[in-house]
Amino acid sequence: MEEEDSADPYLPYDGGGDAIPLQELSGRGPNYAMSNGGGGAGASISTHLLDLLEEPIPGVGTYDDFHTIDWVREKCKDRERHRKAKRQHSRRIAHNFSDSRDTWSLWQGIQTITDYKPPPMTSLAGVIDIAADWLNDLKEGVCLSAMWFNHEQCCWDSNETTFAERDKCPQWKTWAELILGQAEGPGSYIMNYFMFTFWALSFAFLAVSLVKVFAPYACGSGIPEIKTILSGFIIRGYLGKWTLMIKTITLVLAVASGLSLGKEGPLVHVACCCGNIFSYLFPKYSKNEAKKREVLSAASAAGVSVAFGAPIGGVLFSLEEVSYYFPLKTLWRSFFAALVAAFVLRSINPFGNSRLVLFYVEYHTPWYLFELFPFILLGVFGGLWGAFFIRANIAWCRRRKSTRFGKYPVLEVITVAAITAIVAFPNPYTRQNTSELIKELFTDCGPLESSQLCQYRSQMNGSQAYPAGSDAAAAPGVYSAMWQLSLALVFKIIMTIFTFGLKVPSGLFIPSMAIGAIAGRIVGIAVEQLAYYHHDWFLFREWCEVGADCITPGLYAMVGAAACLGGVTRMTVSLVVIVFELTGGLEYIVPLMAAVMTSKWVGDAFGREGIYEAHIRLNGSPSLDAKEEFPHPTLAREVMRPRGNDPPLAVLTQDDMTLAELQSIISQTSCNGFPVIVSKESQRLVGFALRRDITIAIENARRKQEGIMLNSRVYFTQHAPTLPADSPRPLKLRSILDMSPFTVTDHTPMEIVVDIFRKLGLRQCLVTHNGRLLGIITKKDILRHMAQMANQDPESIMFN
């Protein structure tokens, strides 16, 4: 006979082998639900939750920094809050509507709409766009008529220039003109060169200093950390107002400094900061870590929506790439946020073309089946580039992290900025703003294009007839552009590897797209010339007549950009949709799809992680990727701890420990929680208590209750155990006990355990065998086991 549970007269199967104990239990029916613990404790239907409400201990249920949240608990808390609010609401408002629940849901719907306010974030994005443009042009010169105009705005109103020479106007002075008084000649070139480098270095220095002094979290793209946070990790201050302010300012500076980085990734971080700060206005979101993450998912969708002007792509990006827990409710909230963001952006009109999107292009020629071959080649290039970039960048970042070299971030940024500026200036394709470069590469050659890339012989002859490429033989301008583009490609590839990870805000979208666009344009021009000179080949004979405009090099650039971005991030659907929204035509989805998928497969062949997952692993955050499958046939008992020569699992018993014993267990171990069992003999599980909650509860009891001493008995049961007469007042800790811990049996395959952890967002899970507690599996155990199974050293995984 077991002797546990003696305080509970109603507990089933306590006696010997009586015939049908289950009937006995069920015969008591609902009464059983009320009387657990005997003695008429009253109507405690939801013991755990009501206990929490009865004696709320401040701080219980919150998390430490760099800890993982418990999704299940957070969601329960939210539903409890919801029920309470509803009760109050139904008391307050007299409803003549059909059903109070429905009114509530309607009211709530309107409320949630007003909760997600993207406009401030969008305005910020508009300001960033405009400021970055202005600073960028400041490197070349200044507008005399109005200092705050960038080059384009400066020359916009000028009626002294023709359309073809719209970049040159008397109001706009280069630094050489301003200082030396002359526009041409080696002296002025050197002057411009010097001022370009000088401004680039100043911006870079300012950016890195601001980040270092005020907000260290403002560096990088932020997407890996946001993924970690969304998967349920706590990083305090990462989405705070300081990060927001400094990131906004330094993002402008970093983009203007000419470093090989973009502003799209950081914009997602900025959007999440806005979402987080706004969520503080609504206790519903700020007090609940799970609800807060729903807002952040929507905010990241709004961020991408603003960055690219692609609302649907933004939602899919949030769904595919960033989010961890994405209920359907979040889907349409994200959609709404993304939409409003896109529209506010259009009303600000930072691109000056009244278009929603960053690179709006329209092509006039269809694509032909044969062209799939170069598109797939571009996909292969994108995959190779992605794999190479991830390996090289991670190796470099690991070096930065592990050696002394990482201690001088300012010096590093200055060095990279100096090299970038010095090498970039002579080449027109690297000197200009990267987004402008991409736009130029995407654009089809029309009669009004003054770009060197469009110097076909037809244009040289002075024929301005449309289509311009009709006589598609390349003129010398195209050949020199090809050379410059090739050099720019090599330069971008090298600099991007060293730039991503610097201590300034740095996005990866634009540099990756630039590399792909350059490669794509080169391939596109090559195919075009091939088709022109060999139009009698059987490949071209069918569809490419002499003089016809059959190849669109701009389309190749776009496909290449998508392929390279896909290789780096391993996105598929969201990437295709983003690019599809850029062009607005369903026509080109098949080429894009082919290239993006090829790129993903080629990239996956060298390693399944995208750059963001690789950086998450480098950061050492315990994040379980929702995408990768767990392919090994191990069982829970092989992963659980204690194992081998480990010390035994630290457990608490439900009613026979003293406060001193409890405290010694807490101080001797470092784990975050302890299983509570009936007794050491039976090892039957009662519940789970978190270390933080126990500490807070003991502190609280010491402050508020008298007579709590070191030899006070601690109990987790409903009623105090019978104690000797002279013993001190016992301490009841039932309110912090989680009476519904997740358990699996030791025979459960790990693939199921991993699935449970992912889908329910658990922190830990207890392992039982035939009803007895055997061990515990935490998220970190799973990550270590996965590393071990992938033949990596499990100790190599650093956890924060």
Place this chain on the structure above:
Amino acid sequence: MEEEDSADPYLPYDGGGDAIPLQELSGRGPNYAMSNGGGGAGASISTHLLDLLEEPIPGVGTYDDFHTIDWVREKCKDRERHRKAKRQHSRRIAHNFSDSRDTWSLWQGIQTITDYKPPPMTSLAGVIDIAADWLNDLKEGVCLSAMWFNHEQCCWDSNETTFAERDKCPQWKTWAELILGQAEGPGSYIMNYFMFTFWALSFAFLAVSLVKVFAPYACGSGIPEIKTILSGFIIRGYLGKWTLMIKTITLVLAVASGLSLGKEGPLVHVACCCGNIFSYLFPKYSKNEAKKREVLSAASAAGVSVAFGAPIGGVLFSLEEVSYYFPLKTLWRSFFAALVAAFVLRSINPFGNSRLVLFYVEYHTPWYLFELFPFILLGVFGGLWGAFFIRANIAWCRRRKSTRFGKYPVLEVITVAAITAIVAFPNPYTRQNTSELIKELFTDCGPLESSQLCQYRSQMNGSQAYPAGSDAAAAPGVYSAMWQLSLALVFKIIMTIFTFGLKVPSGLFIPSMAIGAIAGRIVGIAVEQLAYYHHDWFLFREWCEVGADCITPGLYAMVGAAACLGGVTRMTVSLVVIVFELTGGLEYIVPLMAAVMTSKWVGDAFGREGIYEAHIRLNGSPSLDAKEEFPHPTLAREVMRPRGNDPPLAVLTQDDMTLAELQSIISQTSCNGFPVIVSKESQRLVGFALRRDITIAIENARRKQEGIMLNSRVYFTQHAPTLPADSPRPLKLRSILDMSPFTVTDHTPMEIVVDIFRKLGLRQCLVTHNGRLLGIITKKDILRHMAQMANQDPESIMFN
């Protein structure tokens, strides 16, 4: 001391109160994992799975018709298959690639792409389109030059008619012309009327007879059943080849018969049939119910993609409305399937306009903020219509189900078809094909529109200048069109209620959209006239100048269509995206969004279920909706069975039952599975065995093993219990024992339990208290409890 587990010398904590049993256990480390059951059973790492492999019993692991699948088990089976295939694959192919796993994944990627073959499905859709058009026109007349041409094709090549009169050509003869020889006059009108009704009745009769005789599952829209199947229910034959064939044929007939139904919903069913039949070519999909459902999710996306020409909308429809388990992998597979489907459809070009979409429209005027007010009004109308339709249709369907009246489906269809045809013929807006009506209502009035709806005074004056609506005063044609449209609206509303649920294939998308489009167009024309006659009102003064073309009635029709469809189905994002893909402009997303959301909220205020969920509940399938939250604070022990005066839970013990006892338990109970416990005294849970598997295993043992008698001992442990010398040969059933059943404690809030059921796709879950088995919760228990909590009679839920 407990006496159980005596056959297992290594079982932990078997003895008395020794100090630290966990250390003892963990000291044995991996050895423990190998030796469960003692006696050197060898390296049985994954006991459950390997046992299954060692002695595969045919039939174990399959499901009965109208049963729910176990997602976790299916996914485990698939991973096991995957591992086996990989082992074979790595033996077979010498790989010089970086890593065999990566090669595999690449190979697999290509394989999965070829798995989803939408072309056959798309061709089918094209054929349906063309055939339905032809049959529909057959009701009016026949093409003399080529019988198989429909009206449009017949007159296409005719050069005897002007563009404005393109509908009239000598080759096309109405029935009156053909039979009576005269085109005008009351006689020919009556003749045409008669032939119209005659053909409609013939088509309807043929359709319902085919459905009744050959494939009863081919009726209805199919989406509720597909949702049920995707949520893990087995309905054999629902997606079979007979259903496919009959549904395709009868769909054409039903559409042509002029009944108020559409072909879009049934196309999703047809697509899923295709997906299911194709999956039989690949054992990977046909043998695994979970994998099969991934194919079906992709197929339903392809179905919507084909129906509307909206690939992204199709994917989102599959995600938001249909699918239950939607991993990211399925996302891009669906996307791929939807894309290819859309492109194959375009190459077939059934709409003859080389557009992908069914209703392609382009509007030229922007919308103004004030117009949001009528758009929201349309949303309210859509929500009211949706709520009314759902209630009325469900009431009618319930009546059909419960009274004698449902026994005459053919008569019902004929009656409805006759009423429809007779009432529809006089009104041109109900006589024509519903999709053409929608197209006409969506289209903006241009100079080439000959429609009655576009008879503005400007056109009457002979001015053909664009925009046509410049002098937007309505001419009498518009007023009579308004009357006819109002009558058509009432007619459609009434007929759709009685039509949806008839025993013919019937979709709801097109009728709902038609109702919304009619209402929208009426509102649009009203606002237009208001703005014309009162252009000095402060509302219009700002933006609507005299003579300007400021209101687009077609846009109102589109917004109304989206609102009504949203009210009926309660879709949000996917609906907006589908309509957005129809127009191709981001411009009008805000009006659509406003209307669709208003419609959803208004509809939700009268009942949260969409029409598909309502029909699922009417059908009595145990489907847990993934969307609705469980808002009640009940605990698992209040829901589990046994409860109250129930008989005790039927349990099996692991090693002390005879075959006769086991069989008597099976025959006395009707539950689908039994928990296996250590002993009646301890009630500690070992595992779970399914009724079907036990029955199959006993049959199998009787056939193959000798010496199995009624008093044979049945055991679920690794090794046989020690038996008296003269006892018959025992029967080992460990291979069918699920050693990792899901358990929750009795204190677990039901919201968590519901969450676990939904996310992991469980069939049942065992309830324990302090390590002892208390009861069981099945999916049906949860559904009954939810009904009870919603103040419905739990017995009113019928289960199949």
